[in-house]
Amino acid sequence: MAETVQMEDQVKYQTVAPAKSLSYASRVKRSYRQIKVESAFKVALVSMGIFMVVLVFGIFLTLVIGSSQSIKTFGISFLWGKKWDAVNDVYGAWPFLAGTLLTSFLALFISIPFSIAVAIFLGEYFPKGWFSELLKNTIELIAAVPSVIYGLWGFLVLVPFVRTIEIKLGIQQQQGWGIFTASLILAVMIIPYAASLGRSVIQMVPSALKEAAYSLGATRWEVIKNVVIPYTKSGLFAGILLSLGRALGETMAVTMLIGNSNDIPKSIFATGNTMASAIALFFGEANDIRRSSLIELGLVLFVITMIINMLGKRVIKRFTN
Amino acid sequence: MKKNFLHKILTASVILFAAISLSSCGSGGGSDKKSDSTSSASTSGDDNALIGAGSSFDNPLFSKMFYDYNTSNGLKVDYQSVGSGAGISQLTSRTVDFGASDAPMNGKQDSAVTSPVLHIPVTAGAVVLSYSLAGLKDTLKFTPSLLADIFLGNITKWNDPKIAAENKGVNLPATAITIAHRADGSGTSNIFTTYLSKVSEEWSKKVGKGSSVNWPVGLGGKGNDGVASLIKQTPGGIGYIELAYAVQNSMPYAKIQNKSGEFITPSIGSVTAAANITIPADSKVSLTNTEAKDGYPIAGFSWVLIYKEQKYNNRSADRAAKLLKLLSWMIHDGQKFSGALYYAPLSPAAVTTGDAILKTATYDGKPILQ
Numbered sequence: 009m010a011e012t013v014q015m016e017d018q019v020k021y022q023t024v025a026p027a028k029s030l031s032y033a034s035r036v037k038r039s040y041r042q043i044k045v046e047s048a049f050k051v052a053l054v055s056m057g058i059f060m061v062v063l064v065f066g067i068f069l070t071l072v073i074g075s076s077q078s079i080k081t082f083g084i085s086f087l088w089g090k091k092w093d094a095v096n097d098v099y100g101a102w103p104f105l106a107g108t109l110l111t112s113f114l115a116l117f118i119s120i121p122f123s124i125a126v127a128i129f130l131g132e133y134f135p136k137g138w139f140s141e142l143l144k145n146t147i148e149l150i151a152a153v154p155s156v157i158y159g160l161w162g163f164l165v166l167v168p169f170v171r172t173i174e175i176k177l178g179i180q181q182q183q184g185w186g187i188f189t190a191s192l193i194l195a196v197m198i199i200p201y202a203a204s205l206g207r208s209v210i211q212m213v214p215s216a217l218k219e220a221a222y223s224l225g226a227t228r229w230e231v232i233k234n235v236v237i238p239y240t241k242s243g244l245f246a247g248i249l250l251s252l253g254r255a256l257g258e259t260m261a262v263t264m265l266i267g268n269s270n271d272i273p274k275s276i277f278a279t280g281n282t283m284a285s286a287i288a289l290f291f292g293e294a295n296d297i298r299r300s301s302l303i304e305l306g307l308v309l310f311v312i313t314m315i316i317n318m319l320g321k322r323v324i325k326r327f328t329n
Numbered sequence: 330m331k332k333n334f335l336h337k338i339l340t341a342s343v344i345l346f347a348a349i350s351l352s353s354c355g356s357g358g359g360s361d362k363k364s365d366s367t368s369s370a371s372t373s374g375d376d377n378a379l380i381g382a383g384s385s386f387d388n389p390l391f392s393k394m395f396y397d398y399n400t401s402n403g404l405k406v407d408y409q410s411v412g413s414g415a416g417i418s419q420l421t422s423r424t425v426d427f428g429a430s431d432a433p434m435n436g437k438q439d440s441a442v443t444s445p446v447l448h449i450p451v452t453a454g455a456v457v458l459s460y461s462l463a464g465l466k467d468t469l470k471f472t473p474s475l476l477a478d479i480f481l482g483n484i485t486k487w488n489d490p491k492i493a494a495e496n497k498g499v500n501l502p503a504t505a506i507t508i509a510h511r512a513d514g515s516g517t518s519n520i521f522t523t524y525l526s527k528v529s530e531e532w533s534k535k536v537g538k539g540s541s542v543n544w545p546v547g548l549g550g551k552g553n554d555g556v557a558s559l560i561k562q563t564p565g566g567i568g569y570i571e572l573a574y575a576v577q578n579s580m581p582y583a584k585i586q587n588k589s590g591e592f593i594t595p596s597i598g599s600v601t602a603a604a605n606i607t608i609p610a611d612s613k614v615s616l617t618n619t620e621a622k623d624g625y626p627i628a629g630f631s632w633v634l635i636y637k638e639q640k641y642n643n644r645s646a647d648r649a650a651k652l653l654k655l656l657s658w659m660i661h662d663g664q665k666f667s668g669a670l671y672y673a674p675l676s677p678a679a680v681t682t683g684d685a686i687l688k689t690a691t692y693d694g695k696p697i698l699q
Contacts, residue, residue: 094514095537167562183507183563185548268512268549279548281512289551293414293514293540296437 068310075304077297086304092270092286099301101308103272107280108309110187110273111262112255115194116248123199123251124244127206132236133228135211151200159264162193167265179277185267188276193265194255201251202244209243209327210236243327249320253313259284283309376648379655382409383416383429386516386571387631390452390672391429394663402658404651413516414540420446420634423642426652428634431516432540433613445637447690449683450612450630451659453673455572455600456521457582457627461560462487467499469583470592473618473626476585477529479567480508481536482546487565502565509559509568512549514541520629521569524617569627572600573671587626588618599625600673608682630679633659640693649692657687657698 082089082099089100126147134140170192171184213236221231237244259282267279268289281289283305294302381391388410395406411419413430420428421441433448458471471479472495478484484491488501511518519540526533536542548563550556553574560566560580572595575582584592593599603616603624616628633656639649660675660683667674675683690697 091543093543094541095539095543163558163562183548185559263512263551264555268551269547270543281549289513289549290541292412295414295418296441 071303071307071310075300075307077300078304081297082301086301087308090272094290094298097297099298101283101301101305103270104281104283104286104305105308106272107187107266108256108282108284108312110276110280111191111194111266111282112252114187114191114276115198115255116252118191118195119199119202119251120248122195123202123206123247126199126203127210127244127247128232128236130203131207131210132213132232147200147203150196151204155197155258155261156264158193158197159261162189162261162265166192174277179275183267183279185265186277186279187266187273190262190266190282191276193261194258197258197261198251198255201254202247205247205250205324206240206244209240209247212243213239240327242323246320246323246327249316249323253316253320256313256316257284257309258282259288263288376645376651377403378405378407379426379648379652380407380409380424381416381427381429381633382411382419382425383634384413384431384516384631385410386413386431386454387429387452389573390666390670393666393670394659397666398655398658398663404655406655412514414514417634420636423636426635426648427656429631430634431629431631432519433632434634442636444641446634447637447686448612448632448634449656449660449686450604450608450675450679451633451656451683452631452664452667452675453600453604453616453628453679454520454631455595455603455625455628455673456517456524456569457572457575457595458567458585459557459560459570459575459580459582460567461564461581462502462504463564464502465499465581467496468581468594469499470495470586471583472586473524473528477525477532479506480510480525480545480547481529481531482508504565507559507563507566508544508547509550509556509563509566510544510547511541511552511556511569513551515552516540516629516631517553517569517571518542520615520617521627523615523629524627527618572596576671585626587622587624588620589622591622593623593625595625595627597668597671597673599623600628601676603628604630604673604676604679606678608678610682610685612679612682612686628673635690637689638691638694639697640691646692649690650697653687653690653697657684660684660687 078086078099086099086101087105088102089098090102091098091100092103093099126143130140130144130147166189167184169184170186170189174184217235217239218231221235226234262282263285266281266285268281268285269279270281270286271279273280287302287305287309290298291302388408391406391408391410395408399405408429409419409425413432416425416428416430417434417438419425421438429451431454434442434446439446458469458476460469469492475484475491475495478491485506486503487506488503493499493501519538522532522536522538522542525536526538536545547568548559550559550568553570556568556570557574557578557580560568560570570580572582574580582595584594586592600616602621603619603626604621605624606614606616606620608614612630612632614630616624616630618626619628635652635656639652640646660680664674664680666672688696688698
């Protein structure tokens with residue numbers, strides 16, 4: 009018993025002592041550990057980066073494989089096929105494609121005055137002060153609120169509002185649901201995207217340019233009109249494009265307001281459906297060719313948003329160069 | 330060193346990429362036979378836990394039944410309420426012990442499975458017509474042709490003489506009719522469109538039947554709650570929802586004229602009555618437009634689907650026996666939970682047919698239930 013205690017003491021002493029005396033060796037040891045940590049860190053970073061790229065390609069590939077049956081059956085004419093007919097298993101994307109493009113562009117059209125105004129207000133007109141701070145935080149909040157809440161608000165407030173407008177205008181369908189209502193809610197939802205990018209490009213306008221204009225006697229409105237807007241045109245445009253990407257893919261709020269019919273919308277007050285909303289609605293009960301066609305809808309949406317995103321990125325790049 | 334390291338990661342990512350795309354192949358088609366090997370793990374696991382998937386209509390009843398069965402028999406049943414169509418695909422790919430569907434399997438689905446599937450009726454439900462008309466106290470009455478005309482968009486105002494003729498003494502407003510229907514694929518839509526196709530030639534030609542059809546007019550809502558809120562939110566709204574949902578949310582619903590000319594209020598009793606007809610041996614019958622004199626005409630069975638031959642994917646005989654015992658309990662003792670949840674208990678004729686079908690199930694060719 010006593011012997012073992014002694015032995016243990018000895019072992020302790022032996023292991024501690026060299027580390028204390030040989031400071032050179034311990035430094036080598038530590039730097040070796042540092043190298044290990046360093047390379048492990050690098051492995052982690054690179055592998056996570058690669059994982060993300062692989063993931064996106066994997067998603068794309070999944071969509072392509074999943075939609076192969078539909079691509080084989082309907083070919084390219086799937087894109088402009090006028091009917092989504094689940095009874096006879098004939099599927100065309102056009103009703104949903106039209107609904108998506110109509111709601112997104114209408115929303116964009118409605119949102120532009122607001123997003124540009126907010127961008128100018130925060131970027132140039134009143135960059136500081138409590139009201140700008142409040143506005144900035146509010147706009148950020150708009151982007152953070154879950155879309156189902158917009159759907160609820162639209163359902164309870166916008167729909168009756170649009171219905172009264174429709175009755176006053178004497179429009180045939182007086183339901184309050186439809187493309188127009190969905191576009192209104194989408195417009196609200198996408199304002200932050202264009203506004204925040206717009207704000208940062210407006211802040212990038214060189215002050216020398218603005219000061220030169222002021223020194224020539226230009227008013228604030230003239231500076232904004234003749235210096236800031238021309239200088240930031242492409243940046244503002246890029247922000248709008250990116251917010252379009254957001255509008256294209258919005259699902260929940262649209263589903264709750266658009267009326268969800270499979271017809272090609274005849275007017276902006278008619279009901280319709282978008283691709284994202286159709287996928288969410290139909291996927292649960294879909295199998296076989298219907299499922300494959302829904303996946304192809306997803307593929308089309310994926311490609312469209314990818315193109316819009318790439319366009320936006322390119323415009324931004326041109327702007328910053 | 331650097332190159333070697335990047336190379337390793339690239340190799341790993343290629344493998345990962347391949348794995349992702351391969352697994353997507355397996356689930357992407359959602360159809361055929363190749364999935365036998367991939368899915369065996371999930372069904373041959375714990376023999377004291379069965380897995381089912383399908384109809385969301387059945388879910389509240391099944392939850393209650395399986396909870397009770399677990400307490401008394403110790404068997405755990407995991408039911409995924411994913412929708413009838415998805416339930417059938419999961420049974421087809423043999424990832425579940427049983428599927429549940431509000432519509433019998435169609436020709437296409439039948440040809441996708443590799444061995445015969447049994448349909449066992451477990452409960453019945455009704456689809457009711459609910460409406461919102463401010464100030465209206467009386468219960469509205471609809472004839473089959475009236476319903477078809479409304480849903481085809483031929484009748485657009487509530488005070489249309491055709492509606493007034495069936496509802497004498499009711500003060501109908503000049504409000505426009507707004508139709509609400511299910512936007513998502515649903516067994517409820519299937520029952521309702523099957524009914525309309527039976528009673529109206531125009532409907533069957535123009536629209537047809539199915540869990541998801543192209544509605545001539547109206548707004549689409551997601552789920553019973555989506556349709557219900559569309560009805561409530563729109564003055565002059567009308568739509569179809571499940572009986573249970575309408576009762577629980579105290580929404581008004583119409584009396585419908587059945588084949589014998591009687592106006593029937595939808596209820597548990599009138600649905601069970603609708604199912605008291607001659608049921609074919611395979612039980613695949615639609616209760617819509619029933620021959621029964623006191624039966625409500627827009628009703629349907631919900632079925633549990635299992636493979637007739639229970640020996641597949643290394644399933645044990647014990648597991649098969651437990652499944653059959655559970656199903657037998659569901660159509661007998663389990664029925665006592667129906668009423669409280671507004672499901673219609675099976676009619677005696679349906680129970681007899683169900684018993685006969687369960688007896689045909691086999692394990693390795695030998696009958697499981699005696």
